[in-house]
Amino acid sequence: MKIAVVGTGYVGLVTGVSLSEIGHNVTCIDIDLAKVNKMKKGVSPIYEPGLSELMLSNIEQKRLFFTTDHKEAFKDTEVIYIAVGTPENANGSANLKYVEQVAIDIASNVYRDTVVVTKSTVPVGTNHNIQRIIEKNLINKVKVDVISNPEFLKEGSAIYDSFNGDRIVIGSENDEAADKLEEINKPFGVPVYRTDIKSAEMIKYASNAFLATKISFINEISNICELLGANVEEVAIGMGLDQRIGNQFLKAGIGYGGSCFPKDTKALIQIAGNVDYDFQLLKGVVNVNRKQQKILLNKLEERIPSLKGKKIAILGLAFKPNTDDMREAASIVISKELIKSGARVIAYDPISMENAKSILDEKVEYASSIEDAIAESDATLILTEWDEIKHIDLDLFKSMEYPLIIDGRNCFDINKMKNSGIEYHSVGRPSVVSTNEKAYV
Ligand code: UDX
Numbered sequence: 001m002k003i004a005v006v007g008t009g010y011v012g013l014v015t016g017v018s019l020s021e022i023g024h025n026v027t028c029i030d031i032d033l034a035k036v037n038k039m040k041k042g043v044s045p046i047y048e049p050g051l052s053e054l055m056l057s058n059i060e061q062k063r064l065f066f067t068t069d070h071k072e073a074f075k076d077t078e079v080i081y082i083a084v085g086t087p088e089n090a091n092g093s094a095n096l097k098y099v100e101q102v103a104i105d106i107a108s109n110v111y112r113d114t115v116v117v118t119k120s121t122v123p124v125g126t127n128h129n130i131q132r133i134i135e136k137n138l139i140n141k142v143k144v145d146v147i148s149n150p151e152f153l154k155e156g157s158a159i160y161d162s163f164n165g166d167r168i169v170i171g172s173e174n175d176e177a178a179d180k181l182e183e184i185n186k187p188f189g190v191p192v193y194r195t196d197i198k199s200a201e202m203i204k205y206a207s208n209a210f211l212a213t214k215i216s217f218i219n220e221i222s223n224i225c226e227l228l229g230a231n232v233e234e235v236a237i238g239m240g241l242d243q244r245i246g247n248q249f250l251k252a253g254i255g256y257g258g259s260c261f262p263k264d265t266k267a268l269i270q271i272a273g274n275v276d277y278d279f280q281l282l283k284g285v286v287n288v289n290r291k292q293q294k295i296l297l298n299k300l301e302e303r304i305p306s307l308k309g310k311k312i313a314i315l316g317l318a319f320k321p322n323t324d325d326m327r328e329a330a331s332i333v334i335s336k337e338l339i340k341s342g343a344r345v346i347a348y349d350p351i352s353m354e355n356a357k358s359i360l361d362e363k364v365e366y367a368s369s370i371e372d373a374i375a376e377s378d379a380t381l382i383l384t385e386w387d388e389i390k391h392i393d394l395d396l397f398k399s400m401e402y403p404l405i406i407d408g409r410n411c412f413d414i415n416k417m418k419n420s421g422i423e424y425h426s427v428g429r430p431s432v433v434s435t436n437e438k439a440y441v
Contacts (some may be wrong), residue, residue, distance in 0.1 A: 001025070001078060001079060001183075001184055001283070001433040002024075002025045002076065002077050002078055002079075002296065003016075003019055003024050003025065003026045003027070003078070003079045003081065003184070004026075004027050004028075004029060004070070004074055004077045004079070004080045004085060005019070005026060005028045005029065005072045005078065005080075005083055006029045006030075006081065006082055006083060006102050006105075007029070007030065007080040007082070007083040007084035007085065007098075007102075007120070008028050008029075008030040008039065008045070008066070008083075009037075009084075009085055009179040010046060010048070010153070010155060010259065010325075011083045011120070011153070012028060012030075012081070012083030012084070012119070013028065013039075013044070013046070013149045014048065014051065014153055014159065014162060014352060015083055015119055015151065016028040016064065016081075016083075017051060017054050017055050017058060017123070017159075018054075018163070019184070020058040020063040020064035021054050021057075021058055022187035022188060023063070023187065024063065024184065025063055026058075026063065026064050026065070027065040027066070027073040027077070028064070028065070028066050029066075029067055029068065029069075029070045029073050029083070030065075030066070030068065030353070031068060032068075033068050036066045036067060036068050039055070039066040040059070040065075040066045041053045041299070042056035042059050045258075045343065046323075046324065047322075047323060047324040047351050047352075047374055048073055048155065048156070048158050048159065048323065049153065049156065049157070049159065050159040050160070051158070051159055051161075053096075053277065054159060054355045055352070057166075057345045058140070062065070063169070069285075070105050070109060070350065071109045074105070074106060074110055075109065075110075075111055076111065076112065077110075077114065077182070078112070078114065078115065078180075078234065079114065079115045079117060079180065079184065080106055080114060080115075080116050080117070080213050081116075081117045081118075081119050081149075082099060082103075082109075082116065082117070082118045082119060082120055082165050083119040083120055083151075084098040084099055084101075084102055084120055084131070085098055085120070086098070086120050086121055086122055086263075086267075087263070087292065088100060088262075088263045088266060088267070091270065092266035092267060092269060092270050093123070093266075093267060093270040093271075094121070094122065094123050094263075094270075096122065096123075096126060097107025097206060099118070099120055099122060099129075099130065099131060100129075102134040102138050103116075103130045103134050103137075104133060106134055106144070106307045106389075107133065107134045107135075107136070107137035107138045107139065107144075108137060108139050110138070110140060110142055110144065111140050111142065112142055112370075113142050113143040113144070114142065114143075114144050114145075114244070115144075115145050115147060115177045115180050115181065116130065116134065116145065116146045116147065117126075117146075117147050117149045117181060117307070118130060118146065118147065118148050118149065119149055119150070119151050121150065121151070121204050121205070121208075121260070121264060121267075122148075122201060123182070123267060123269060123270075123271050124198050124201045124202050124205075125198065125201070126200060126201065127146050127147070127148045127171070127197045128146075128197065128198075128206065130146050131145075131146040131371070132137040133364060134146065141406075142385075143175045145172070145173075145176075145177035146197075147170060147171065147172045147174075147177055147178060147181055147183060147197070148169075148170075148171035148172070148200035148201050149168070149169065149170055149171070150168070150169055150171075150200060150201070150203060150204035151204075152165060152167075152169075152204075152207065153165070154234065155258065155259070155320065155322075155323040155325055156320060156321060156322030157322065160417075163188055163189075163190075164190070165188070165190040165193070166191070167190065167191050167193050168188070168190050168191070168192045168203065169183050169192075169193050169195065169200050169203050169204075169392050170182060170192060170193070170194045170195070170200065171194075171195050171196055171197040171198070171199060171200020171201065172194070172196075172197060172200075173196065173197055174330055182194075188254045192416060193383065194382075198330050204264075205264055205267065205268040205271065206268075208260055208264040208265065208268075208325065209264065209265050209268050209282055209285070210259055211284075212256055212261045212264075212285050212286075212289070213281065213282070213285045214249040214250060215249055215251075215253075215255070215256045215289070216255075216256075216284070216285040216286075216288040216289050216292070217252070217285075217290070217397050218232065218236060218250045218252045219252050219253070219255060219288060219292045219427075219428075220288055221235060221252070221384075221428070222427050222428025223295070223428070225428040225429070226427075226428055226429075226430075229430060230343070230428075231414070231428065231429045231430065232427065232428025232429060233252075233428070233429060234253045234412060235320050235428075236250040236251070236252070240276035240330065244245055244246055245392060250370075251410070252290075252336035252410065252427045252428045253409050253427055254293055254295060254296055254330040254334075254383060254408035254409070254411070254427070255288075255289040255290070255293045255330060255383075256289055256329065257319030257320070257328035257329045257330055258319045258320065258327055258328055258329075259325065259327045261328075262286075262289070262328040263328075265282055265285060265286050265331070266286060267273055267283050267375050268282060269283060269286070276343060279287065289358070293330045293333050293334065294333065294334070294407045295408075295427070296333060296334060296381055296383075296424075297337050297338070298424050299406050300312070300379055300381065300406055301341075302379060303379070303404060303406075303423075303425075304379060305345065306344070307341040307342055307343040308336045308341065308342035309342060309343075309344070310343050310344065310378040310379070311343070311344045311346060311376060311377045311378050311381040312334075312338055312343045312344065312345050312346070312378060312379050312380075312381060312433050313347075313373040313374045313377040313379070313381070314331060314334070314335060314338075314345060314346070314347040314364075314373070314380075314381050314382060314383055315347075315348055315349075315365075315370060315373060315374075315381070315382045315383065315384070315386075315389050315392075316331070316348075316349055316352065316368060316383040316385065316386055316389055316409070317331040317347055317348075317349035317352050317356045317360070317383065317384065318331075318349055318351065318352040318355075318383055318384050318386075319383055319384075320384065320385075320420070321385055321386045321387065322351075322386075323351070323352070324351045324352040324354070325352070325355070326352055326355045326356055326359050326409065327382075329383075330383055330408065331347070331360070331361060331383045331384075334381065334383065335347065335360050335361060335364050336360075338359055339361045339363050339364065344365070345361075345363070345364045345365065346364075346365045346372075346373045346377065347360070347364050347365070347366055347367065348366070348367045348368075348369065348370055348372070348373035349384065349386070350386050350388050353366050370388070370389065370392055370396070371396055374396060374397065374400075376400070377400070378402075378404070379405070379406060380397075380403075380404070380405045381405075381406050381407075381408065381410070382398075382406070382407040382408055382409055383408050384403075385409035385410075385411050386408065389411055390411045390437035392401070392411075394412075394416075394417075394420050394422065395419075397420070397422050398421060401422075402423070402433075402434075403421065403422040404422070404423045405422055405423070405424050406425045406426075407423070407424065407425065407426040407427070408427060410427055410428075411426075412424065412426070414426070414429055414430065414432060417432045418432050420432075422434065
């Protein structure tokens with residue numbers, strides 16, 4: 001099948017590459033010429049395990065193409081995917097200007113009956129609006145059917161998720177168009193759930209909001225565990241054994257970040273507000289997340305009340321491991337607050353330091369290894385649970401006058417820490433307090 005994908009962000013690029021991998025002829029379109037030229041050579045603009053390899057092999061097999069010229073790409077294509085961004089407006093609602101522009105571009109450049117598939121996360125009702133915009137602006141007498149096909153991939157495992165997803169949701173008002181999309185996706189071997197367009201649009205927001213709720217819920221439980229001396233990890237295991245609850249997304253930490261949960265939770269509050277519905281529960285989820293991001297700072301300030309001139313190491317900057325994505329990463333808020341308090345911040349991340357440099361405060365310094373970052377530090381904060389950080393040699397801390405780790409991702413076993421000589425505070429678990437007489441305060 002000849003397919004065009006508009007937008008080469010995470011969703012668009014992974015979709016395009018995965019569709020080419022299962023045998024379709026795919027052209028990915030982006031307005032950024034420099035990015036397109038790189039992608040033509042198989043260079044991925046994002047760090048995503050397995051993506052570059054698949055890009056290269058499908059480019060070589062002449063199934064995957066990149067262009068800035070949507071006119072050319074749309075001309076004789078049967079299916080066009082919309083995968084452009086829907087960034088957050090100042091009031092939390094989704095900005096649809098890019099999606100609407102693609103709808104106009106499609107209307108002005110299709111010469112045959114076409115199925116338009118919306119992958120971008122769009123508020124309920126948007127696909128009907130896209131259909132109207134296209135029909136209003138069509139320059140040729142062709143039939144265009146718009147389908148909602150929300151994306152559920154996770155960064156860091158996006159390629160794996162494409163081939164091992166739990167479901168593909170197809171929201172359509174036209175059976176023939178839905179059949180076509182189901183046929184396209186057949187080789188993925190992922191179960192398909194067909195529904196109407198509005199329900200499909202809502203499935204995406206409701207799923208993300210529910211997962212975010214799980215995270216804020218376990219984070220609140222973790223804070224109570226700390227006060228009562230319980231261990232949130234044990235609690236999460238015990239809860240997760242109940243199949244109605246499930247064991248996923250119950251990892252307490254410093255809150256959710258990334259390109260989806262923060263944006264989509266706020267957008268759903270807006271969507272509900274637009275029909276005069278006050279989504280109180282979700283507002284709570286968002287507030288809890290905001291609070292949770294700062295929880296490590298409170299713990300640090302309890303131990304070192306004046307941070308002025310102190311050297312604080314940050315291990316992990318990306319919003320989660322296996323990605324270089326810094327969007328809504330807790331490291332942004334935390335490093336800013338540390339600098340504001342007069343601390344010297346030395347950061348290390350295996351992959352995202354280049355991205356971080358343009359996002360974090362210019363006073364943040366970067367180390368080329370964990371060892372360099374923590375050397376002579378007054379405290380180490382762990383913000384991302386990269387494997388490299390989880391497997392850190394704890395003996396590295398031994399040379400310090402007073403080793404102190406505040407771990408926002410529960411990277412280490414509490415019992416192991418008890419014999420390490422390191423003062424260790426994590427999330428929702430009892431602290432390991434050192435008997436070292438050089439302790440602060
Ligand atoms: C998410 C959804 O999982 C995916 O289905 C959707 O398409 C896009 O948004 P992503 O943002 O890539 O994916 O990452 P995810 O693994 O869901 O993690 C999101 C954030 O939640 C991260 O900051 C992560 O650290 C945090 N998280 C996740 C927790 O704090 N605890 C958990 O148990 C799980």
